Amino acid sequence: VAEQTSTGPRGRYRQQVRSEVLERAWEQIAAAGASALSLKAIAKQMGMTAPALYRYVASRDDLLTELILAAYRDLADVAETAAGTEGPARARLTAIAQAIRVWALTNAHRYLLIYGTPVPGYQAPPEATALASRIFAPVVAGFAATGPAGDPRSSPEQAMRRSLVFWTRLHGVISLEAAGHFTGMAVDPARLYAGEVESVVADLR
Amino acid sequence: VAEQTSTGPRGRYRQQVRSEVLERAWEQIAAAGASALSLKAIAKQMGMTAPALYRYVASRDDLLTELILAAYRDLADVAETAAGTEGPARARLTAIAQAIRVWALTNAHRYLLIYGTPVPGYQAPPEATALASRIFAPVVAGFAATGPAGDPRSSPEQAMRRSLVFWTRLHGVISLEAAGHFTGMAVDPARLYAGEVESVVADLR
DNA sequence: TGTACATCAGTGAACGCGCGTTCACTGATGTAC
DNA sequence: TGTACATCAGTGAACGCGCGTTCACTGATGTAC
Numbered sequence: 001v002a003e004q005t006s007t008g009p010r011g012r013y014r015q016q017v018r019s020e021v022l023e024r025a026w027e028q029i030a031a032a033g034a035s036a037l038s039l040k041a042i043a044k045q046m047g048m049t050a051p052a053l054y055r056y057v058a059s060r061d062d063l064l065t066e067l068i069l070a071a072y073r074d075l076a077d078v079a080e081t082a083a084g085t086e087g088p089a090r091a092r093l094t095a096i097a098q099a100i101r102v103w104a105l106t107n108a109h110r111y112l113l114i115y116g117t118p119v120p121g122y123q124a125p126p127e128a129t130a131l132a133s134r135i136f137a138p139v140v141a142g143f144a145a146t147g148p149a150g151d152p153r154s155s156p157e158q159a160m161r162r163s164l165v166f167w168t169r170l171h172g173v174i175s176l177e178a179a180g181h182f183t184g185m186a187v188d189p190a191r192l193y194a195g196e197v198e199s200v201v202a203d204l205r
Numbered sequence: 206v207a208e209q210t211s212t213g214p215r216g217r218y219r220q221q222v223r224s225e226v227l228e229r230a231w232e233q234i235a236a237a238g239a240s241a242l243s244l245k246a247i248a249k250q251m252g253m254t255a256p257a258l259y260r261y262v263a264s265r266d267d268l269l270t271e272l273i274l275a276a277y278r279d280l281a282d283v284a285e286t287a288a289g290t291e292g293p294a295r296a297r298l299t300a301i302a303q304a305i306r307v308w309a310l311t312n313a314h315r316y317l318l319i320y321g322t323p324v325p326g327y328q329a330p331p332e333a334t335a336l337a338s339r340i341f342a343p344v345v346a347g348f349a350a351t352g353p354a355g356d357p358r359s360s361p362e363q364a365m366r367r368s369l370v371f372w373t374r375l376h377g378v379i380s381l382e383a384a385g386h387f388t389g390m391a392v393d394p395a396r397l398y399a400g401e402v403e404s405v406v407a408d409l410r
Numbered sequence: 411t412g413t414a415c416a417t418c419a420g421t422g423a424a425c426g427c428g429c430g431t432t433c434a435c436t437g438a439t440g441t442a443c
Numbered sequence: 444t445g446t447a448c449a450t451c452a453g454t455g456a457a458c459g460c461g462c463g464t465t466c467a468c469t470g471a472t473g474t475a476c
Contacts, residue, residue, distance in 0.1 A: 010418080010473070017419090033325030035240045040462065051464080052420045060463065116322035118384055120238030129389065164397060172377025179323055184334065192369060199404075215440070215451080222452090245429065256431080257453045265430065 018056045020046060025067055030109040034119045037064055065125055071110040072131035078103045083138035089146035090204040096138055097170055097197040108178040115171060116179070139163045148203045162200060169196045223261045225251060230272055235314040239324045242269055270330055276315040277336035283308045288343035294351035295409040301343055302375055302402040313383040320376060321384070344368045353408045367405060374401045 024042045039060050043050040057063045082099035085092050104111040113119070114132075143166070144159035146152070154162070173196055176182055177189045211220065229247045244265050248255040262268045287304035290297050309316035318324070319337075348371070349364035351357070359367070378401055381387055382394045 008473080013419090031325070033240060033322070035238060036325060038462065039464090048419095049421055050462090051422085051466090054464080055419060112322045115381070115386060116384065117238070117317045120236070120241055164392060165401070168377035168381060168397065168401070169374055170377070171381060172373035172375070175380055176320070176373060176376060179321065181320060187369060192373065196370070196373070213440080218452090243429065244431090253452095254454055255429090256433085256455085259431080260452060 014056070017046075021053065021056050021063075022067065022070070025063060026109070029067070029113065034064065034113055034122075037067075039063070061122070064119070064122065068113055068124065069127060069131065071107070071114050072128060072135065074107070074110070075100070075103055075114065076131055076134040079135050079138050083142065088205060089142045090201050093139065093142040093166070093201050093204070094197055096142065097166075097193075100170065101174055101193055104174045104178055111174065111178050115175060136163065136167065139166055146204050166197075166200045169200060172196070219261070226258060226261050226268075227272065227275070230268060231314070234272070234318065239269065239318055239327075242272075244268070266327070269324070269327060273318055273329065274332060274336065276312070276319050277333060277340065279312070279315070280305070280308055280319065281336055281339040284340050284343050288347065293410060294347045295406050297350075298344065298347040298371070298406050298409070299402055301347065302371075302398075305375065306379055306398055309379045309383055316379065316383050320380060341368065341372065344371055348409075351409050354410050371402075371405045374405060377401070 021042060024045050025037060027045075028037055028041060037060065039053050039057070040050045043053050057066075078099050079096055082096045083092055085095040118124075140159055140163045143162045144154050144156065147154040147158070170193070173189060173193045177193075182189055226247060229250050230242060232250075233242055233246060242265065244258050244262070245255045248258050262271075283304050284301055287301045288297055290300040323329075345364055345368045348367045349359050349361065352359040352363070375398070378394060378398045382398075387394055
């Protein structure tokens, strides 16, 4: 099902419809959560009948897997791009943190699909783990490149430890914000986030 | 439906069945997530027919609301009890943090139901907000009682700011752990958590 | 340029399933005399 | 202590709904000669 002609006029059409399917799927997840993802509903929204979707997708679960992997890949790209920022490690890490936050808030459902409450009964494919490391890698690289002022470099263990703290602190703010748990609390999440980033990165050269 | 005889033999029986309904509901949420909560499934598990449950519960949504409020209340009790610890504010805050973690990991689905990805399409009752503050209050009180070494007290603003940082850092670790995102990562979550608690609390008297 | 043919996107009917909720009812249980 | 009665927990049938998925099919579209 997945791999058929991808060139010529038919191939172009296929890819176009396929990408609309994915788009509608995201809309549904955003509106009603991953467990409400429904092929029939997608088909209806696209003005088609449900069986037609099986030309583009192997099954409901397969679609969900594709969406999750796409989200991972998307975020990994964002992190890697930000890691390309010129300048010292500290600036790079700050850039990564900011890029992740922007992406997470723009794509709250995607972020929560990756790092939020696991979709019940759904088993992530092994590929997901690899992609999770791809997101994490630029952070570890950043901390490995520079140690606290004075030390030019970090040990791998220290870099790993700091990366974990970096990750959990950022996730703490982002996930609460993305899930809407700050509303009505007189919190400035952007400032809070910036402060948390600083807290991990402040003593780097 | 909700309020009927609660004394005498019939009342006792009612409360017993009622609490079994809630128990089974939690089991379901733990197994398949909040959106899979089903009255028919609960009834089946209890060896009853579904309509019988309407003696104990007004509707599916009402049951979900009760469960969420119960989780809030439970965690608030835990936090308040820990806040009763003898000694300086720093010890109290550490005790609160530890108690929250233990509760959150023992009741991962409950914790995620409160602080995780919102249940799609479900609107939390206003009462939930009040309970959320009840959980937060002991932390704020802890930070208000003592300032950084030297200062005997904190301003309310500073106490609030530190409480927020406390909260987001703890949530960062707990939520990732509860959702299983540390598995296969060679992380010691307990140590990481303890370090994060220290990071906020270290400079208190 | 025109025709025959193969490809393949999409349809419509059907399957078995589980859901929340209502309704009129049965029959056991507790209570009042 | 015994009987009549009210209470009320639980049943079974039924409703309309949406789900994933299969299957044989139609008919438009692109391609090869």
